Amino acid sequence: MSINNIEVMPIDHIFKYIMGSKTKSVSTINGKEYLYFGGAGYFQLQSHPELIEAAAGALVKYGFACGTSRTITGTTNLLLELEESLAAYFGTEAAAYLPSGYLSNIAGFQALAQLDLFDIIFIDEGSHYCNIDGALLSGKTLLKFKHLDINDLKAKIEENSIKKMKPLIATDGLFPIWAELAPVDEYLKLAEIYNGAVWVDDSHSVGILGEQGRGIFEYYGLSSDRLFMGATLSKAFGAYGGFVTGNVSFIDQVHTGNVMTGSSSPPSSSVAAALKGLEIIRKHPELRKKLWGNAAYLKNKLGELGIQVENNYLPIVTFALGKKENMQELHASLMEKGIYIQHVNYVGAGANGVLRIVVSSEHTKEQMDYLVESLKGLI
Numbered sequence: 001m002s003i004n005n006i007e008v009m010p011i012d013h014i015f016k017y018i019m020g021s022k023t024k025s026v027s028t029i030n031g032k033e034y035l036y037f038g039g040a041g042y043f044q045l046q047s048h049p050e051l052i053e054a055a056a057g058a059l060v061k062y063g064f065a066c067g068t069s070r071t072i073t074g075t076t077n078l079l080l081e082l083e084e085s086l087a088a089y090f091g092t093e094a095a096a097y098l099p100s101g102y103l104s105n106i107a108g109f110q111a112l113a114q115l116d117l118f119d120i121i122f123i124d125e126g127s128h129y130c131n132i133d134g135a136l137l138s139g140k141t142l143l144k145f146k147h148l149d150i151n152d153l154k155a156k157i158e159e160n161s162i163k164k165m166k167p168l169i170a171t172d173g174l175f176p177i178w179a180e181l182a183p184v185d186e187y188l189k190l191a192e193i194y195n196g197a198v199w200v201d202d203s204h205s206v207g208i209l210g211e212q213g214r215g216i217f218e219y220y221g222l223s224s225d226r227l228f229m230g231a232t233l234s235k236a237f238g239a240y241g242g243f244v245t246g247n248v249s250f251i252d253q254v255h256t257g258n259v260m261t262g263s264s265s266p267p268s269s270s271v272a273a274a275l276k277g278l279e280i281i282r283k284h285p286e287l288r289k290k291l292w293g294n295a296a297y298l299k300n301k302l303g304e305l306g307i308q309v310e311n312n313y314l315p316i317v318t319f320a321l322g323k324k325e326n327m328q329e330l331h332a333s334l335m336e337k338g339i340y341i342q343h344v345n346y347v348g349a350g351a352n353g354v355l356r357i358v359v360s361s362e363h364t365k366e367q368m369d370y371l372v373e374s375l376k377g378l379i
């Protein structure tokens with residue numbers, strides 16, 4: 001179809017899979033039940049009864065939202081409690097809640113720029129859309145370095161440090177498609193040498209990485225006032241919205257910056273759900289152990305099938321089969337067997353897309369075995 005000579009895709013080509021139930025191990029897609037191995041609900045808290053109850057309670061008490069921004073009358077006690085809980089959980093001086101993880105990146109970069117903490121950004125070329133957009137919107141010079149390539153980063157910083165510019169090294173913590181971990185420990189060393197800072201979009205590792213689930217900084221045992229982080233609450237925490245953590249001056253900038261000043265305060269139910277998701281993750285470290293166990297179990301089985309998988313406990317398994325058509329075919333065959341995995345075209349996936357399996361703490365051994373059995377003969 002074309003409108004004014006511009007090719008337009010029909011809506012059912014863009015949104016092919018319509019969810020008709022809660023997103024859980026068994027979900028209704030396009031009117032049919034499937035064993036579901038997609039998304040980023042690593043603990044399936046999105047459909048946890050306590051989270052739903054908390055969201056519903058806030059909806060009844062506060063109504064849907066405040067109809068104004070945070071700095072006017074849009075700040076509730078619930079919002080303040082969430083920000084305090086986020087700071088306590090991540091062990092930082094303060095935290096700010098934002099309407100999405102996407103906006104957290106934009107607000108984070110703008111605040112760092114306002115505080116004059118950097119002059120030039122070096123960003124991993126494979127970083128998430130919002131990380132790149134945030135960097136662009138900071139108004140500072142932006143240079144991309146090769147994906148996960150510390151030597152390329154060093155070379156690029158050295159070329160530019162002659163001008164004595166303070167670098168901000170930006171990256172995702174855990175990359176969403178191939179589940180690679182950024183060498184943030186190495187980035188921090190560089191930031192120390194060049195009097196710069198590090199920005200991490202840690203949306204995929206918060207909740208799942210590190211002994212307490214605090215994400216990539218905890219994973220590497222890092223703590224420094226040169227480290228800044230933004231992330232989403234919509235994945236491991238099962239809620240909605242995003243946040244940034246850091247010292248008081250940084251968070252003050254976010255609280256008074258353009259993003260927060262210029263947007264309505266988020267729905268009360270999202271805030272309550274985030275508080276509950278955070279509480280569940282904090283109180284139940286055994287969920288993380290279950291998740292890591294499930295990931296290791298599934299990866300081991302898939303490895304035995306000959307699928308090249310990273311031998312680790314991260315819950316994302318991604319592989320490619322060359323041509324797009326091969327992957328479409330395998331995807332369709334699995335759907336016929338009642339299984340949904342992703343054939344996804346996301347940042348890092350390349351033009352043909354990749355096949356991506358996401359396992360959660362709630363999948364049973366039988367469900368994982370059924371997936372593996374179904375893949376036999378299709379690879």
Ligand SMILES: Cc1ncc(COP(=O)(O)O)c(C=O)c1O
Binds near residue numbers: 231234
């Ligand atoms: C790496 C990464 N960062 C940020 C986001 C955006 O977070 P949100 O959905 O809360 O806007 C996503 C996707 O949702 C993501 O995959």
